[in-house]
Every structure is written in structure tokens, then in C-alpha cells.
Amino acid sequence: MKRRTLLATTAALLALGTGAFAQSDDVTKVGFVYVGPVGDGGWTYEHDQARQAVEAEFGDAVETVFVESVPEGPDAERVMTQMALDGADLIFTTSFGYMDPTVNVAAKFPDVKFEHATGFKRADNLSTYSARFYEGRAVQGHIAGQLTESNIVGYIGSYPIPEVIRGINSAYLHAKEVNPDIEFKIVWAYTWFDPAKEAEAASVLIEQGADVILQHTDSTAPQAAAQAAGNVYTFGQASDMAEYGPMPRVSSIIDDWAPYYIARTQAVMDGTWESTDTWDGIGPGMVGIGEISDAVPAEVKASAEALRDSIAEGSYHPFTGPINKQDGSVWLAEGETADDGTLLGMNFYVEGLEGDIPE
Amino acid sequence: MPSQVWAWAAPLMAVALTMLLGGFLFAALGKNPVSVIRTIFWDPLFSEFAWFYRPQILIKGAPLVLIAIGLSFGFRAGVWNIGAEGQYIVGAICGAAVALALYPMDARWLIFPLMVVAGALGGWVWAMIPGVLRVRFGTNEILVSLMLVYVAEQLLSGMALGAMRNPDGMGFPGSRNLAQYPSAANLDLIAGTGMHWGVVFALIAVIFAYVTLSRHLFGFQVRLAGQAPRAARFAGVNPARMILLCMGISGALAGVAGLFEVAGPSGQISIDFNVGYGFTAIIVAFLGRLHPLGILAAGALMALTYIGGGIAQSQLGLPAAAISLLQGMLLFTLLAVDVLTNYRVRFGRREVA
DSSP: OOHHHHHHHHHHHHHHHTTTTSOSSSOEEEEEEOSSOTTSSSHHHHHHHHHHHHHHHHGGGEEEEEEOSOOTTHHHHHHHHHHHHTTOSEEEEOSGGGHHHHHHHHHHOTTSEEEEETOOOOBTTEEEEEEOHHHHHHHHHHHHHHHOSSSEEEEEESSOSHHHHHHHHHHHHHHHHHOTTOEEEEEEOOOSSOHHHHHHHHHHHHHTTOSEEEEOSOSSHHHHHHHHHOSOEEEEEESOOGGGTTTTEEEEEEEOOHHHHHHHHHHHHHTOOOOOEEEEOTTTTSEEEEOOOTTSOHHHHHHHHHHHHHHHTTSOOSSBSSEEBTTSOEEEOTTOBOOHHHHHTOOOOBTTOOSOOOO | OOOHHHHHHHHHHHHHHHHHHHHHHHHHTTSOHHHHHHHHHTHHHHSTTHHHHHHHHHHHHHHHHHHHHHHHHHHHHTOOOOOHHHHHHHHHHHHHHHHHHHTTOOOHHHHHHHHHHHHHHHHHHHHHHHHHHHHHHOOOHHHHHHHHHHHHHHHHHHHHHTTTOOTTSTTOSSOOOGGGSTTTOOOOSSTTSOOOHHHHHHHHHHHHHHHHHHHSHHHHHHHHHHHOHHHHHHTTOOHHHHHHHHHHHHHHHHHHHHHHHHHTTSOSOOTTOOOSHHHHHHHHHHHTTTOHHHHHHHHHHHHHHHHHHHHHHHHHOOOHHHHHHHHHHHHHHHHHHHHHHHSOOOOSOOOOO
């Protein structure tokens, strides 16, 4: 590199620090970095719906940009930097694997606000946000435990990380509550989105006798596999997947990021944005429970809705003791509720679940 | 006799043709084709923020060139190593293992060179599996090396979730960030230039490959084995040795590419560490005519389309799939234009005597 360009680089980097690139006009520019394609029908689809909601809410006052299918690593760092250079005021990075790249880029652009989904590293201009999906899992488990005839519930896990393990535990506890004979069979797909692998996992579980399939992967392939098998119930994941209702899809967990994205964009416009850690559930509307279909008996539907409402108003916590860990040791005593720290790093099964968490 | 002129003109024409076809594609998507092409091929090099994008081309291109150079030996000799992606992963795992095992020891002079050796060794071992199976049992190295990619991916998941998981990571998958460990970090040698050790190694590999192929007996044997296997045997080329050497070179280079990536730009062993460099490098190798200098140019071009593609996505709202299509078109048009290298187009009817 020539000396002159080197100097130019240094000067430009200094300029970043002084906010020379901040947009002069009134339009607030919001960037989104997606891990999957916007048409995945699940995780990324819902983030993009929320992006469109931001555009609809503010009209010409905002401009949104996005890049889809960004690999987690140096590519993500480049895409974020590029958005910041192009004048973004606020950037949402929507996958756990973007954590370190977001931290690095946020350090270089102190005047740009960053929001990282599902991570735990924060800075003055870097917030984190996530949804309490385990609240929705509790409702799923409650329904699944009563629907199953074989007493075997199949569960398609994505990766054995706290987020997913929390969901398994929550679903299991609430299925067990209504059906003491319940058994969970868990298959790890090692992917967030791969229709072929997900369909295969669903078929394996159905062959093993599962007549309810829960999934923590984003495609509709398990729904299709259940439909082909007949008499197997499923739940939509991340988005409603209503096209598979009323059977096999009997309900769903819906990620609704729109209220959060709108609020945070508003905060940037007002100059009131602060670094926070948001972890919202059914109550604030970040987690939605999709319409429970008629394939579910009316009294089950009613009690599931009651459970949903009690979680929403905060009168019930899905992890309320007594709960033992898988090895029989006490985790929560009678009436005790789980603290967020333990939940965030959850790396153990609760008592009754079989098998080991893969390492 | 293939035309010498066309052998070099074909890639340039393929690029031009790709721009043209890509232009139609973008127009069909309702975008202004000229501004899209300019955003992809021009902006990363000469726009307002080129000072940021130019180093990114080095970062993105280095692993592609490094892997493609290794593959070119085998491809010339008729040894088809399709599993560079797996060798890249295993190289990264082995290199990172050295750093993580010695963490937090402060001895860059020892740790970093050791990591490079471990990375090369890891890739080499992974490539030796299909190599030895081919030599010993006559298995198909295309299939075995490809299948081993999936094995390597499972190994990577296992490492990210188990043995190499960051003890301070609150149970989340992924190793410690090596870029933040001074003894192991593969950072820019001059800040802001993108020039990390992987880039240096890639350039050395290009020179080394050029000299070997044009001046050394081994290079002659490689070319001979590919063009005339029978003649090669008469000339004393041992086919088994040739296969093992070619697999070994490509494996070791893919391994160090993985190591430089995990220690620098990527920083950590994570479940989705590999992003397809090993497969893209196959395109780069052929786009570069299996010639070291050609590969250097092709690697830079490919890196350019990745970076320009990212800019086009966010600035012009182009879907990611359109960029992948454009990259695929590059190889496709090259193969099509190759007709001109091997056949002369004649206009008019030939006179019958």
C-alpha cells in the first residue's frame, strides 16, 4: 500500500470517529443483516416482515436496507461495515453467530447504533435483544401432551445451544404436567434451515412412534412430512405456517419483531436510544401463539389459552419449582422461579428427559 | 492444436459475456443493469469507500487463491480432489487446537509457527485419506474426498459444541476468539491493508507453483501425467507417488488457508465456520486456466464479485441468489467460450473440389 493511501485510510478512520459520515438529511437509515434468505418462511422471513413494518410505520422518514444469506464470520463484518459507511444510523444483526463481528464493527462506528439478536455481548452503541420463546414452548408442550396417543413426542432440535435446550425443557415440563407417561425423542438436525434434513428428521421420529412433532428448525418440511404420514400433529415455528392448518399444524410460535424494531427506530429518531438488553415474551407481544386449530379439543384449547394468558400477564413462570435436573439434583425448590442468567446459559436437561446433550 | 491467443482471451471474453448476460438478468429483475454492474465490478475498487473494500478483496481472495493453487496441481495431473472444503476445516481445527491448548501462554514466536505447521498437517492428513485409499484400494478420490467434507463438518460442530467451546462463553457454542489472543492472532501486518499472513502465503504459493510448473521436473511430470498418462509412465512417472503428492499439496495448502482464516478474519471455531471457499476455489482454479497467475487473477475477480455483490444487495436491493447466479455464469460462459480455443469458427461454406 502506498503511503498516501495509508494516510487516507487513517484519516478516514479518524473521520468515522468524529461522525463525518453521519447522514446530513432527515431520513433515518436502518440496516438489516440476515442469516438466511428472506423467503425461508421462518426466522429470516419474520425479521424481514418486521423490516417492512418499520417502513410502513415511518414511510419516507426511514430508509431500510438489507443483505440476506450472510455467512457468520468475516463476511458479516464486511457487510455491516459497508452499511455503516453507507450512512446507516441503526443496524440490526439477526443471528447469534454475528456476535463478535457486530462487537468489532460497533467499536469502529461509535455513532451508529447496533442491535444484535440473541447474543450476550453489549457496548455503549450495541444492544442485544431476544425473545422468550420458551414461553411459547410451554403452551406447545401443554397441547402436545394431551394430543398424543402414543405418548411419544418427537422434537427436531437445531443445535444443542441454550436457546434450544431451554425450549425442549419447557415443552417437556408442560407436557409431563398433563401427561405423566410422556416421552420425548430428540433428533439433532445441526441446521437452522435445511428442508431435506428436517423432512428426514421428521420421518425418523414418526417411524419411532411419535405422533406429535415439535421443531426448532425453520422450514415447513416437517409439516409436509407429517401431512404425508397423516394423524401426526405439528406446530409452526418462527412464522405461523397457517397453510398447514388445521391439520397437521395445530398452533404455532410466531416471532413478532415489528413492535421492537419500530420502537428502536423511533428511539434513534428521537435521540433517546440507549444500550439495553431486551428479552421479551408473550406479554409484550414479541412471542405470539398462532391460532389453535379445531383439531385440538375445545377444553384443551381453553386451558392452553389460559396458560398463555397467565404467562402473558406474568402470574405464571414456565420454569417454576420444584424442578430437578436430569441427574436428579435439585435445580429449583418448590415455588422458586428460574433466574434469567441460568436460563440464558442453560446446558442441562430437566429430570425425565432421556439421552445426553451432544458435545 | 488449441489456440494460444484464445486460451488467454477466452477468460476475458467470458467475463465480458457474464457482464452482458448478468445485465439482462438484472434488467429482468427491474434494476438498472449498468448501475448494478458498476456497483459489483467498479465500486469496490474505485468508489468513495474503496479504501475499505480493497483490503477486503485481499481477505476474501487469499483463501481462494491458496486453495486453488493447491488444487491446480492435481487437476493438471488428473487427480480430482473435490474435498478441499473438508481439508480447509480440518486445517483450521488443528491450527486452532494448538493455540487453544497453549492459551494463554505468551510466546508468539513459538505458537504462531506451530499453528501454521499444525494447520498444514491437518489438511494434509485429511487429503491423504482419499489419496491412500485411491492408491491402495483403487477407490474413487472424487467421491471419498467429497464425502469427507461432510465428516469434517460434523467434526467442526463437535469441536464448537464440545472440546473447543469457550469456557467463558456461557454455554454458547464456539471457541475463544483467536484474533484477540496476541500469540495466535493473524492480524493485518500493516493495519488497514488487509495484508495478513494468509495473503503473504498465497503470493508465495503462486510464485512457488509458477516456478515448479515451468522450471522443475515435478512440474513437467504433473503436466505429462495429465496430458498423456501412458507416456508419463514410460518417462518414469510413478502414478501412485503422483497422486499422493498432488493430494498432499492441495490438502496442506487448504489446511493453512483454514488456519489463517480461523486465526484472523474469522477468529473462532464455530459451527458455521466454513463458508464454501473449498468449493469456490474449484471454480477459481478452472477460471484461472490452472495457471498460477491466472488463478491469482481469477481469485481476485471472484473476491470482487462477493464484495461488490454485497454492496449491490444493500444499496440496490438485489437478491442474494442473483449474485450467486452471476458467479455461476462466470464458469459457465468460460466453458462455452472454450469452444473458440479448440475450434476455429469459419464463416461461409467451404469450397468442394
